[in-house]
Amino acid sequence: MSVDTESRRRRLEPDARRGQILACAVRLFGARPYADVSTTDVAREAGVARGLINHYFGTKKQLYLEVVRVMVTVPGVAVERLPAGDLRTRVDASVTWFLDVVSRHRDSWLAAVTAGGMGHDADVARVLTEAEEVAADSVLVAVGLADVTVRRAELRAMIRAYGGLATATAREWLQRGALDRDQVHLLLTATLLTIVEQVYPAVVGPAGAAQAGGAGSGRCTAIGTVSSRAQS
Amino acid sequence: MSVDTESRRRRLEPDARRGQILACAVRLFGARPYADVSTTDVAREAGVARGLINHYFGTKKQLYLEVVRVMVTVPGVAVERLPAGDLRTRVDASVTWFLDVVSRHRDSWLAAVTAGGMGHDADVARVLTEAEEVAADSVLVAVGLADVTVRRAELRAMIRAYGGLATATAREWLQRGALDRDQVHLLLTATLLTIVEQVYPAVVGPAGAAQAGGAGSGRCTAIGTVSSRAQS
DNA sequence: AGGAATTGTTGACACGCCGCCAACAGGGCG
DNA sequence: CGCCCTGTTGGCGGCGTGTCAACAATTCCT
Numbered sequence: 001m002s003v004d005t006e007s008r009r010r011r012l013e014p015d016a017r018r019g020q021i022l023a024c025a026v027r028l029f030g031a032r033p034y035a036d037v038s039t040t041d042v043a044r045e046a047g048v049a050r051g052l053i054n055h056y057f058g059t060k061k062q063l064y065l066e067v068v069r070v071m072v073t074v075p076g077v078a079v080e081r082l083p084a085g086d087l088r089t090r091v092d093a094s095v096t097w098f099l100d101v102v103s104r105h106r107d108s109w110l111a112a113v114t115a116g117g118m119g120h121d122a123d124v125a126r127v128l129t130e131a132e133e134v135a136a137d138s139v140l141v142a143v144g145l146a147d148v149t150v151r152r153a154e155l156r157a158m159i160r161a162y163g164g165l166a167t168a169t170a171r172e173w174l175q176r177g178a179l180d181r182d183q184v185h186l187l188l189t190a191t192l193l194t195i196v197e198q199v200y201p202a203v204v205g206p207a208g209a210a211q212a213g214g215a216g217s218g219r220c221t222a223i224g225t226v227s228s229r230a231q232s
Numbered sequence: 233m234s235v236d237t238e239s240r241r242r243r244l245e246p247d248a249r250r251g252q253i254l255a256c257a258v259r260l261f262g263a264r265p266y267a268d269v270s271t272t273d274v275a276r277e278a279g280v281a282r283g284l285i286n287h288y289f290g291t292k293k294q295l296y297l298e299v300v301r302v303m304v305t306v307p308g309v310a311v312e313r314l315p316a317g318d319l320r321t322r323v324d325a326s327v328t329w330f331l332d333v334v335s336r337h338r339d340s341w342l343a344a345v346t347a348g349g350m351g352h353d354a355d356v357a358r359v360l361t362e363a364e365e366v367a368a369d370s371v372l373v374a375v376g377l378a379d380v381t382v383r384r385a386e387l388r389a390m391i392r393a394y395g396g397l398a399t400a401t402a403r404e405w406l407q408r409g410a411l412d413r414d415q416v417h418l419l420l421t422a423t424l425l426t427i428v429e430q431v432y433p434a435v436v437g438p439a440g441a442a443q444a445g446g447a448g449s450g451r452c453t454a455i456g457t458v459s460s461r462a463q464s
Numbered sequence: 465a466g467g468a469a470t471t472g473t474t475g476a477c478a479c480g481c482c483g484c485c486a487a488c489a490g491g492g493c494g
Numbered sequence: 495c496g497c498c499c500t501g502t503t504g505g506c507g508g509c510g511t512g513t514c515a516a517c518a519a520t521t522c523c524t
Contacts, residue, residue, distance in 0.1 A: 009472095009473070009474080009518075009519075010473095010519085011471085011472055011473080011518085011519050011520065012472080013472090014471095014472075017472080017473090033352060033353040033356075034266070034267060035266060035267055035293075036353075038509085038510060038511085039510075039511070039512095040509090040510070040511090048473080048474095049473060049474045049475070050474095050475095050510095050511085051473080051474065051475075051476095051512085051513080051514090052472085052473060052474080054511080054512060054513075055472085055473080058512090059511085059512075060510090060511070060512090061267075111352070114352040114357075115352055120265060120343070120346040120347055121265040121268075124265075125346070153410055154410065154411060154415060156410070157404040157408065157410035157411045158401075158404075158411070158415075158419055160400065160404060160410075161397060161400040161401040161403075161404050161411075161419065162397070162400075163400065164396045164397050164399060164400025164401070165393060165394065165396050165397035165400070165423070167396060168392065168393040168394075168395065168396025168397070169390075169393040169396070171393075172389040172390075172392060172393050176389065178385055178386065178388070178389035178392075179386060179389045179390070179393075183386060183390075183431075183435050186431055186434055186435065187390055187393065187427065187431045190426050190427070190430050190431050190434075191397075191423045191426055191427065191431075194422050194423055194426040195419065195422070195423065198422050199415075199418055199419045199422050199423075202418055203415050203418065241488095241489075241490075241501095241502070241503080242490085242502095243489085243490050243491065243500085243501055243502075244501080245501090246500095246501075249501080249502095270480080270481060270482085271481075271482065271483095272480085272481070272482090280502080280503095281502060281503045281504070282481090282482085282503095282504090283483085283484080283485085283502080283503065283504075283505095284501085284502060284503080286482080286483060286484075287501085287502080290483090291482085291483075292481090292482070292483090
């Protein structure tokens with residue numbers, strides 16, 4: 001355990017060093033609350049002078065922002081090839097995919113969703129919101145409603161809200177163990193079907209037409225359409 | 233704006249002083265993230281020496297704990313008298329009640345749910361969990377499933393998860409304005425009905441019996457029963 | 465190869481915040 | 495009035511954070 005097992009002062013390329021520090025920060029912030037992690041801790045973990053953290057990330061809060069961004073971005077690898085079938089089939093596949101991803105990245109995912117953010121910081125909220133947006137889009141293409149334009153804003157809002165249910169339900173499974181995977185699957189499938197088959201049509205239907213129906217009062221016949229779009 | 237508009241050093245009873253400081257802390261922590269609020273700020277806001285905060289609350293984190301407790305407790309005033317009718321009627325009334333409460337305490341409620349907690353602190357998580365528990369119980373009695381014992385743990389878990397949906401949906405309404413009240417009402421009513429009428433029966437049904445069905449394999453006939461229990 | 469230029473990296477300084485504690489003073493009691 | 499009880503204060507020591515000039519590991523040039 002001599003001092004210079006690795007030369008005590010090695011020069012790395014900016015990206016490499018930045019990435020190394022960020023990785024350590026992710027580990028620490030994922031295990032302890034914001035205020036309990038000092039930049040000194042991060043520096044020690046990375047075997048680096050504390051000042052270097054400020055050099056690369058500016059302030060502690062900016063570092064935390066990067067950490068949150070990484071945490072919420074990792075799980076969203078990409079929407080795998082999704083089967084073409086009727087709505088029920090696609091919803092089922094989507095939920096299965098979600099549960100796979102969530103259980104695979106279990107630890108980091110739990111850390112991410114639990115890290116709602118140190119109180120409510122505007123920037124953190126922005127990052128989280130963007131992540132929700134991406135997640136909602138994934139669900140839309142997976143279910144085959146990506147090209148719907150009728151009440152798109154409301155539809156997306158409902159899907160975002162559904163994301164809240166998915167998160168809470170998955171936590172009941174992975175964190176509490178109060179539900180098993182099959183039960184979670186059943187719950188998420190049934191509720192998503194309800195939203196898409198009942199709630200959304202009702203919103204776009206007669207009630208919606210009386211409120212602001214301008215672009216089109218067409219029924220939601222597009223629900224059966226499977227989007228051929230892939231995700232970046 | 234003279235210094236001694238109020239005698240600069242007034243003696244209050246412990247409860248009064250504690251309450252005053254706590255109120256100021258709630259206001260400040262409700263407006264800015266944890267790390268951005270110093271005990272000095274709270275002290276200045278309360279017109280009090282900083283040391284007094286430590287005297288009453290011990291540490292800054294303990295003060296924050298109290299703040300979170302207040303925030304999540306305020307909205308849960310009590311479950312009003314709920315009408316006895318069929319399931320759909322009671323669900324409808326419950327959702328209406330929820331939306332009333334949420335829109336009434338709008339600001340404090342938003343602050344509370346957004347304040348997920350500074351990262352993930354164990355104690356903060358405990359307070360939040362207890363609040364979820366209480367909320368879930370409220371829903372159970374309101375819907376008339378308070379006395380169900382069959383798969384009680386799973387049922388409660390599903391209701392807790394539904395709380396995540398309710399929160400997210402209400403935020404889409406109050407914070408984003410992406411949904412209006414009627415749409416939120418529709419969504420929450422339909423999903424809760426789905427969970428109670430479809431998901432829960434399916435869980436307690438044949439699939440459940442094969443897993444651990446011991447106490448009773450009886451169907452969910454208790455769903456129609458209205459609980460006569462009131463809440464504290 | 466040797467020296468200069470480049471730039472990743474360090475250590476220390478100043479400032480602010482937090483927890484603690486001895487001293488101070490408001491208000492009731494004999 | 496003077497005493498005691500206790501709410502309240504102010505300052506001390508320690509720690510965490512942001513900044514900056516100096517340092518040294520590589521690279522490039524001659």
